[in-house]
Amino acid sequence: MASSMIISFALLACTLYLINGTSSTQLTPKFYSQSCPKVFEVVQSVVHAAVAKERRMGASLLRLHFHDCFVNEEETPKPPTFPPPTSSLNNLTTTFQAVGLSTNEMVALTGAHNIGKAQCINFRVRVYNESNIDPLFAVIRQSHCPPSTGSGDNNLAPLDVRTPARFDNLYYKNLIRQQGLLHSDQQLHSGGSTDSLMEQYGREPVSFKIDFAAAIVKMGDIRPLTGADGEIRRNCRVVNS
Ligand code: HEM
Numbered sequence: 661m662a663s664s665m666i667i668s669f670a671l672l673a674c675t676l677y678l679i680n681g682t683s684s685t686q687l688t689p690k691f692y693s694q695s696c697p698k699v700f701e702v703v704q705s706v707v708h709a710a711v712a713k714e715r716r717m718g719a720s721l722l723r724l725h726f727h728d729c730f731v732n733e734e735e736t737p738k739p740p741t742f743p744p745p746t747s748s749l750n751n752l753t754t755t756f757q758a759v760g761l762s763t764n765e766m767v768a769l770t771g772a773h774n775i776g777k778a779q780c781i782n783f784r785v786r787v788y789n790e791s792n793i794d795p796l797f798a799v800i801r802q803s804h805c806p807p808s809t810g811s812g813d814n815n816l817a818p819l820d821v822r823t824p825a826r827f828d829n830l831y832y833k834n835l836i837r838q839q840g841l842l843h844s845d846q847q848l849h850s851g852g853s854t855d856s857l858m859e860q861y862g863r864e865p866v867s868f869k870i871d872f873a874a875a876i877v878k879m880g881d882i883r884p885l886t887g888a889d890g891e892i893r894r895n896c897r898v899v900n901s
């Protein structure tokens with residue numbers, strides 16, 4: 661997780677050095693080797709300090725990286741509609757395939773949901789009205805997520821019921837027990853084609869970590885905009901007008 665995050669943050673941390681840097685139309689991990697040779701150490705220490713100060717920052721940065729990579733999928737200047745949490749397995753597969761990520765890579769990447777939190781508005785229907793959910797788990801999550809729309813919409817619950825702040829593979833074990841918080845997560849273990857890989861990652865933490873690392877690097881390479889392509893948004897939710 662740390663390395664791709666650090667690469668993303670290299671762009672922020674070394675903005676000033678870019679003034680003296682050369683422009684390039686190819687992405688290269690050595691881009692800052694002359695202008696900012698300590699970029700990785702600098703970024704790593706800034707990220708460590710931020711996470712030490714506010715634990716959830718790790719999850720926030722990881723999610724930011726995901727949304728950064730899928731951002732060009734927005735056709736209109738509206739708030740991002742990434743795959744919504746109501747997506748079916750087919751919808752999810754299609755969304756990832758559209759950016760060149762396989763179903764297996766998608767299964768590995770959603771393992772990111774082993775840290776961080778979701779708002780009640782994104783899991784209300786699941787914990788009240790879905791049947792492929794562990795009943796005790798549903799009741800626990802209902803207790804901080806009132807049933808009617810508009811009340812407690814922003815109340816938070818951890819995505820990983822077991823180790824909410826540790827980066828591990830328990831997310832997969834939760835889903836095998838129907839303890840996924842998001843509808844979309846539970847879709848990945850609901851009698852379909854992805855069940856077996858979910859079970860493998862639940863059994864084999866090392867195979868999850870290896871595949872996650874490879875997939876997240878690939879995700880970072882989705883249609884990179886270089887040179888004069890693209891823009892730095894004034895408001896990150898909309899294309900500059
Ligand atoms: C499969 C498609 C995906 C869907 C439908 C999805 C949806 C969501 C939703 C609804 C939330 C909760 C947001 C909230 O309530 O505020 C969330 C949180 C999160 N997502 Fe995803 N996500 C997906 C894939 C990914 C991927 C590929 C990554 C990273 C590799 C990722 C990283 C995260 C993280 C770390 C959080 C927690 C953020 C926090 O605590 O602030 N997600 N996601």
Ligand SMILES: *[C@@H]1O[C@H](CO)[C@@H](O)[C@H](O)[C@H]1NC(C)=O
Binds near residue numbers: 744747748750751
């Ligand atoms: C999900 O797939 C269904 C059936 O193909 C389609 O009608 C629907 O628009 C899709 N939803 C999203 C959010 O892509």
Ligand SMILES: *[C@@H]1O[C@H](CO)[C@@H](O)[C@H](O)[C@H]1NC(C)=O
Binds near residue numbers: 788808
């Ligand atoms: C659950 O389903 C019932 C019956 O369709 C509906 O009236 C209710 O609003 C739903 N509740 C939630 C939280 O989705």
